[in-house]
Amino acid sequence: MVPELVGKLTGLGYDVLVEPGAGAQAEFADDEYVEAGAKVSDSALADADVVVAVQPLDAANLGRLGAGTAVISFLPVNTEQELVVRLRDAGVTSFAMELVPRISRAQSMDALSSQALVAGYRCAIVAAGLLRRFFPLNMTAAGTVQPAQVVVLGAGVAGLQAIATAKRLGAVVQAYDVRAAAAEEIRSMGAKAIDLKLETLEGAGGYAREMTEDRAKRQMEALAPYIADADALITTAAVPGRQAPLLVTSAMVEAMKPGSVVVDLAAETGGNVEGSVAGKVVKIGGAQVWGGANVPSQMPGPASKLYAQNIVNILTLMTTPGEDGGAAEFTPDFEDEIVAGSAVTHDGRIVHEPTREAIEGPAHDQEADQ
Ligand code: NAD
Numbered sequence: 210m211v212p213e214l215v216g217k218l219t220g221l222g223y224d225v226l227v228e229p230g231a232g233a234q235a236e237f238a239d240d241e242y243v244e245a246g247a248k249v250s251d252s253a254l255a256d257a258d259v260v261v262a263v264q265p266l267d268a269a270n271l272g273r274l275g276a277g278t279a280v281i282s283f284l285p286v287n288t289e290q291e292l293v294v295r296l297r298d299a300g301v302t303s304f305a306m307e308l309v310p311r312i313s314r315a316q317s318m319d320a321l322s323s324q325a326l327v328a329g330y331r332c333a334i335v336a337a338g339l340l341r342r343f344f345p346l347n348m349t350a351a352g353t354v355q356p357a358q359v360v361v362l363g364a365g366v367a368g369l370q371a372i373a374t375a376k377r378l379g380a381v382v383q384a385y386d387v388r389a390a391a392a393e394e395i396r397s398m399g400a401k402a403i404d405l406k407l408e409t410l411e412g413a414g415g416y417a418r419e420m421t422e423d424r425a426k427r428q429m430e431a432l433a434p435y436i437a438d439a440d441a442l443i444t445t446a447a448v449p450g451r452q453a454p455l456l457v458t459s460a461m462v463e464a465m466k467p468g469s470v471v472v473d474l475a476a477e478t479g480g481n482v483e484g485s486v487a488g489k490v491v492k493i494g495g496a497q498v499w500g501g502a503n504v505p506s507q508m509p510g511p512a513s514k515l516y517a518q519n520i521v522n523i524l525t526l527m528t529t530p531g532e533d534g535g536a537a538e539f540t541p542d543f544e545d546e547i548v549a550g551s552a553v554t555h556d557g558r559i560v561h562e563p564t565r566e567a568i569e570g571p572a573h574d575q576e577a578d579q
Contacts, residue, residue: 210225210227210232210242210247210261210517210520211232211513211514212232212237212241212242212247213245213514213517214514214517214521215242215245215246215247216245216246217521217525218521219246220530221525221530221531221537222528222530222534222535222536222538223259223528223536223537224248224536225242225246225247225248226248226249226250226252226253226256226257227239227242227248227249227250228249228250228251228254229250229251231253232513234506235512235513236510237513254266254270254274255273255274255275256275257278258275258277258279258539259278259280259281259524259539260278260279260281260282261281261282261520262280262281262282263282263283263516264282264283265282265283265284265285265289265292266280266282268292268295271292271295271296271299271301272299274301276300277300277302278301278302279301279303279304279527279539280296280301280302280303280304281306281523281524282303282304282305282306283306283320284303284304284305284306284307284308285307286305286307286308286553286561286563286564287450287564290564290567293553293554293559293564293568297554297559298557300556300557301554302541302555302556303552303554303555304523304541304548304552304553305551305553305561306320306321306519306520306523306551307320307321308550308553308561309321309547309551310547310550310551311415312546312547314546314547315547317518317522318519318522318523318526319519320516320519320520323515323516323518324512325365325367325370326366326367326370326515327504327508327511327512327515328367328370328445328474328504328505329366329368329370329371329374330370330371330508331505331508332367332443332474332504333359333370333371333372333374333375333472334374335472335499336359336371336375336441336470336472336499337357337380339472339490340357340440340441340470341468342354342357342440342468343356343357344356344357344378344379344380345378345379346379356379356381357380357440357441358380358381358383358438358439358440358441359375359380359382359439359440359441360382360383360384360403360439360441360443361375361382361384361385361400361442361443361445362384362385362432362442362444362446362481363386363444363445363446363447363474363475363481364384364385364386364388365386365445365447367445367474368384368443368446369394369398371443371445371474372384372398372399372400373398373399375441375443376398376399380440380441382398382399383400383401383402383403383435384398384400384401384402384403385402385403385405385435386417386446387407387409387410387420387428388409388410388411388415389409389411390411390415392404403432403435405428405431407424407427407428407431408424410424412448412449414449416448416449417447417448418448419448420454425454425456429457429458429461432456432461433464436457436461437461437464437465437466439465439469440466440468440469440470441469441471441472442457442462442469442472442482443471443472444456444457444471444473444474444481444482445474445475445481446475446481447478452479453475453478453479453480453481454481455480455481455482455483456482457471457481457482457483458483459482459483459484459493462482462483462493462496462498463493463494463495463496465494465495465496466495467495467496468495469495469496469497470497470499471485471493471496472499472501473485473498473499473500474501474504476488476501477500477502477503480500482498484498485498485499485500486498486500487500487501487502488500523547526545527539527540527542527548528540543555543560
């Protein structure tokens, strides 16, 4: 939560408790929360009916919650199965921001998009910062300096923002994505859409599908000359629920010019670039390869503000506001598509079916038994 939005929650009729130092890393002081109408309290977690957080609560914090507490946070259900079991067994009602359905009504609650926007911008700025040359064309009395050539792989929310930012800095940008719709989106950002003459890969819900080994190999071969020519390569490709696809081998990076820069936003989830390390800059051939680690947190102010707005919007959906200054009631309607879609545990059960099945096995079909 950011101080600026505390008033939205008190306006609904909530008392807002903030853990001491909760905003420190984003430069929000405890006093600012108090001025905005919140109470800074050591027992915030234990006293809460609803907890809103960025990362999932760890075991120690989970142990401080009262029974029946609700938690809204990021919660990667594929990799945090132990935590899901703990939430179930503690009787906590949990909602995962990653699972908010990407329907128009939920756009203002879409934290994946808001954080991808921050991360995509940051990627382009990091690439520009690491590259020891201009992004824009410079025509001066002393001669002309050619603009940097930037290649972006993956043109979802983060990739499009990286393209837009690199363009604003004056680079010549080319981009590739496996989804057919992406080419037009790339062009609308003023970049050139790379056409590899390969089949497109659309999956469910407007997302990409995983590549076959053969498709991945052909994509690498076709991309290699574009990457070899690039001064900066930015990779943002992801497939929901899977490891990030490997798009660029270390041999492809070694073929880049000395002094080139690679920014791999997917380093934390397996990496689009072979050899990238999350949170580090490593040298591969003559290129510096930057691996992203919790990239939105590198711009904590805007990332927090956008995330807090997403949280306020989803919490408002789940709230019956207090009348005439009365207390708000947390009343999530599990018939609502957004509430049902994002719920992970409730009433001692795992209610997100794919996660339940992954943890508890297939549902026992009593009708089939009869
Ligand atoms: P994402 O983070 O899952 O993936 C990033 C990009 O990587 C995607 O564009 C994907 O196509 C691409 N990719 C996957 N495999 C690739 C490969 N092998 N090579 C190159 N690129 C590859 O995706 P995202 O940014 O969250 O969004 C994906 C789609 O969802 C987009 O069409 C976006 O416009 C749409 N979207 C819709 C809503 C909404 O309706 N509310 C909100 C956000 C995004």
